[in-house]
Amino acid sequence: MEGELANIKKWNILYPVYINSKKTMAQGRRIGLTKACENPTCAEIGDCCTYFKLPFAIEIDKAYPRDFMQRGRVRVLLKKEDGTLFNPAIASRKQLMLRIAEMVPRHPGRTKKPEAASTSIGGPSTKSGKGGKKRR
Numbered sequence: 001m002e003g004e005l006a007n008i009k010k011w012n013i014l015y016p017v018y019i020n021s022k023k024t025m026a027q028g029r030r031i032g033l034t035k036a037c038e039n040p041t042c043a044e045i046g047d048c049c050t051y052f053k054l055p056f057a058i059e060i061d062k063a064y065p066r067d068f069m070q071r072g073r074v075r076v077l078l079k080k081e082d083g084t085l086f087n088p089a090i091a092s093r094k095q096l097m098l099r100i101a102e103m104v105p106r107h108p109g110r111t112k113k114p115e116a117a118s119t120s121i122g123g124p125s126t127k128s129g130k131g132g133k134k135r136r
Helices: 002-008 042-051 093-106 108-122
Strands: 012-014 056-064 067-076
Touching: 012 093, 042 056, 042 067, 042 093, 042 108, 093 108
Parallel strands: none
Antiparallel strands: 012 067, 056 067
């Protein structure tokens, strides 16, 4: 276990702020606004790493220094010990951020939320517009 922890310290770090479209470059976003996604979570980034077959570790107790209220970060290993890539399509941290930002909006946890919200908005309005007080 001690050797594994030493290895994790050398892995690449991804904070959700890096790919958050709600943040500015000064606040820590690392990719373009058009390619970024809205409010990603560590769990969603971890699921994307699983999809890309990359080893990762989620650290919930860590915070981004510029925005310490947002908790969590993900450590990702891109290369094996001998220097070969785990996923040949992802060679750098920047490519990983771009690919994850593409995947997060299609995450299963995200696709369910908008449907539930749209059905609750249209449900209760059954009255017609001009029904004032009736006179006898």
